[in-house]
Amino acid sequence: MSSTSDAMSDLNSGAPAPLDLSAGNLEDQIYHRLREALSSGRYKPGQSFTIRSLAEVYGTSPMPVRDALKRLAAEKALDVLPNRSVVVPLMSRARFQEILRVRLSLEPAVAATATELIGLEDIHRMAEDDRRMRQALADGDPKQYLALNQHFHFRLYSAAHSVVMMPIIENMWMQVGPYLHELFAASRGMQSSTEHHAELLQALRRKDSAAVAQAVHKDLADAADVVIASNHFAGDGGNPRK
Known part of the structure; x- marks a missing residue:
């Protein structure tokens, strides 16, 4: 990575x-x-x-x-x-929302499966990723924050060992990754993310797969709300910044 x-x-x-x-x-x-x-x-x-x-x-x-x-x-x-x-292409709002629907279907499901399989060492690593994300936020370092955010999620998803859903999730992240900069520009996006990550880690330690899936769903949905509100899309009246 x-x-x-x-x-x-x-x-x-x-x-x-x-x-x-x-x-x-x-x-x-x-x-x-x-x-x-x-x-x-x-x-x-x-x-x-x-x-x-x-x-x-x-x-x-x-x-x-x-x-x-x-x-x-x-x-x-x-x-x-x-x-x-x-x-790096600007996507339409409709495309972004379609990708979001796929992500909201797959990622919580993979996270729920991973809850029963992930080891303590990987949970510790996720907690360290989260700690470093908070530090990157305090330091005003968006590249470090976003890289750690990806590591945090993919440590969890990889534990599910899904040979079907994981390649789809990876492709969806590759397409929407460039839009995640909007999170760093919006304080509410960052606050929501840190809250959801804390909830997710607590649920993982309890082996509560339903709560893990819910935390992932809220994390994705709240991040998407910030991106959609930025109106940084092509072809539908947005005002994209180069």
């Missing part, structure tokens, strides 16, 4: 983020780094960059970068433009 965050930070700062040339396919490495970075809100809707800039960051030729970006474009996470630049 940290390699993705480093890569996206490096893209913005210009610092090198070399790939492990001995670890296998370069295209796959770039694909997974960018995929997780999108899920954790490293990019904002409308943000753009070039294939060449990514190739420079990763120390590769443009070809593996271009191939990785094509895969992400096929998954609706990025738009590759004819001028060889790439943009």
Whole structure:
């Protein structure tokens, strides 16, 4: 997880983020780094960059970068433009709400299953993620906050060992991740998230699957309310910020 965050930070700062040339396919490495970075809100809707800039960051030729970006474009996470630049797409309000309905159906269900399977060590790690999120909030560090938020949720969901629902959840997070920046701009969004995470951790320790599912549902719904209120959508009268 940290390699993705480093890569996206490096893209913005210009610092090198070399790939492990001995670890296998370069295209796959770039694909997974960018995929997780999108899920954790490293990019904002409308943000753009070039294939060449990514190739420079990763120390590769443009070809593996271009191939990785094509895969992400096929998954609706990025738009590759004819001028060889790439943009994080603005989605319509209707698309965001449709994704939300899928998430509200799947994520609480996966969380309920995970409640019976997750170990104490992972619960401790989730509590540490939550503590660090609160610190990132106090420090005014949205990138750290959003990355930890993703880690918090995915530690829980991964414990369910779902081979069907987990890939769908991962894809949904990749598409909505760029919109999570709106949470940091709205104090009520942050307050709701910390409250729901505390409720979730308490329910996990009790092995109360219904309460865990409810906390996840409230967390997703309240976050979505903040994003929808921001009106940062394409094609329906919103006023997107680049």
